[in-house]
Amino acid sequence: MSGSLLLAAGRVIDPSTNTDEVRDVLVEDGRIAAMARGIAGPDGVPRVSAEGLVVAPGLIDVHVHLREPGAEHKETIRTGAQAAAAGGFTTIWAMPNTDPPLDDPAAVGFVREEARRWARKGQGGARVSPVGAASPGLAGERMTEIGGLVEAGAVAVTDDGHPIRDSALMRRLLEYTQSFGIPVLQHAEDMALSAGGVMNEGAVATALGLRGIPNASESTIVARDIYLAELTGGHVHIQHVSTREAVELIRLARERGTRVSGEATPHHIALTEEAVRGYRTEAKMNPPLRSETDRLAVRQGLIDGVLACVATDHAPHHYEEKEREFDDAPFGIVGLETALAVCIDELVTPGDLTLSGLIERMSTAPARTMGIDGGTLRPGSPADIVVFDPESRWTVDAASFRSRSRNTPFGGWDVKGRVRRTIVAGEIRYDSGDWERS
Numbered sequence: 333m334s335g336s337l338l339l340a341a342g343r344v345i346d347p348s349t350n351t352d353e354v355r356d357v358l359v360e361d362g363r364i365a366a367m368a369r370g371i372a373g374p375d376g377v378p379r380v381s382a383e384g385l386v387v388a389p390g391l392i393d394v395h396v397h398l399r400e401p402g403a404e405h406k407e408t409i410r411t412g413a414q415a416a417a418a419g420g421f422t423t424i425w426a427m428p429n430t431d432p433p434l435d436d437p438a439a440v441g442f443v444r445e446e447a448r449r450w451a452r453k454g455q456g457g458a459r460v461s462p463v464g465a466a467s468p469g470l471a472g473e474r475m476t477e478i479g480g481l482v483e484a485g486a487v488a489v490t491d492d493g494h495p496i497r498d499s500a501l502m503r504r505l506l507e508y509t510q511s512f513g514i515p516v517l518q519h520a521e522d523m524a525l526s527a528g529g530v531m532n533e534g535a536v537a538t539a540l541g542l543r544g545i546p547n548a549s550e551s552t553i554v555a556r557d558i559y560l561a562e563l564t565g566g567h568v569h570i571q572h573v574s575t576r577e578a579v580e581l582i583r584l585a586r587e588r589g590t591r592v593s594g595e596a597t598p599h600h601i602a603l604t605e606e607a608v609r610g611y612r613t614e615a616k617m618n619p620p621l622r623s624e625t626d627r628l629a630v631r632q633g634l635i636d637g638v639l640a641c642v643a644t645d646h647a648p649h650h651y652e653e654k655e656r657e658f659d660d661a662p663f664g665i666v667g668l669e670t671a672l673a674v675c676i677d678e679l680v681t682p683g684d685l686t687l688s689g690l691i692e693r694m695s696t697a698p699a700r701t702m703g704i705d706g707g708t709l710r711p712g713s714p715a716d717i718v719v720f721d722p723e724s725r726w727t728v729d730a731a732s733f734r735s736r737s738r739n740t741p742f743g744g745w746d747v748k749g750r751v752r753r754t755i756v757a758g759e760i761r762y763d764s765g766d767w768e769r770s
């Protein structure tokens with residue numbers, strides 16, 4: 333039977349059902365058939381021992397850049413989806429700032445179909461959900477035909493890479509997206525305040541002689557968008573929150589019942605502006621790595637649930653581009669293949685989150701927040717599953733990434749938590765190949 337297997341005796345952690353105990357998980361025909369102890373399993377269904385390993389709902393990343401069409405030397409839909417599966421992700425959201433951008437139904441449909449085509453050829457990875465552009469050409473002038481984008485498979489809209497600058501356009505987007513039940517994802521940045529900036533504004537930027545981007549570049553837009561969400565009743569999701577002020581604004585707004593959510597990246601949780609010293613371009617991203625106070629606020633926001641989820645902002649760039657002078661190097665780092673381990677080290681090992689709490693923020697919460705399938709092992713759900721060893725230590729080696737790009741600030745880090753298998757719709761899409769079978 334295809335799409336069927338029995339994962340035996342793993343530590344099943346499913347935040348959606350408050351499960352954290354040794355169980356068997358039976359997958360039939362691409363769906364979870366049962367989660368219980370001592371499942372015999374029908375004849376012909378392969379039995380795979382998960383003893384000593386965690387079995388959890390597959391991770392979901394709502395912020396990924398795949399670079400296809402237009403910059404396939406950095407990443408393709410195939411390599412990005414495979415990198416995601418290697419990182420334990422079963423669903424990723426592809427941002428629309430490709431070339432051309434995903435601003436019409438054909439472009440949106442291409443991304444979805446291309447991922448499915450590779451899966452049919454046995455080279456699939458995570459499921460790929462396209463995010464449509466909020467404005468044609470990401471130019472921020474008028475709204476795209478959102479109905480057509482949604483019909484073609486768009487799960488949200490954004491101009492990410494750029495902010496949605498125009499307040500009236502943002503208002504219309506927040507009004508219009510409600511009839512489709514999708515969020516507006518916002519890259520919150522006041523371009524006038526950040527103009528020319530390449531890192532966080534502060535003492536480190538001054539010492540390095542680099543132009544800074546102030547916290548207010550993010551927080552002023554977050555404040556505006558919160559009030560526009562209140563005006564319209566729409567759902568605004570703030571991408572890659574990097575400042576203490578933005579966390580505080582989201583906290584207060586959520587207490588008032590505003591439909592605002594936010595995401596935290598592993599790099600904003602793990603690193604500060606100090607990582608830029610030595611003009612290290614692998615620490616150049618937008619929004620920039622901030623101060624220690626900001627890092628702690630973002631981290632605490634995620635722990636408290638003010639920020640709903642972890643998202644990587646996986647942003648592949650070619651080696652030669654990142655080798656340029658700091659001022660000229662592109663913003664962004666890859667993150668799909670290091671996110672789980674970095675988050676285990678930063679949040680679970682120090683005792684601030686349980687493993688279940690982390691899986692909640694990397695799977696169950698993004699599904700719930702965005703209103704999509706996934707994030708659960710409840711019988712009847714799609715069999716999207718990650719199997720990982722939470723204790724296995726490994727050293728990050730960018731050369732071994734499935735991603736076509738290597739731009740990571742975590743190279744050489746000794747981390748804990750290794751993905752062993754990633755299963756999408758009951759099909760094994762990633763197998764580390766170095767664990768025991770029965």
Ligand SMILES: [Zn+2]
Binds near residue numbers: 492493494519572
């Ligand atoms: Zn962005």
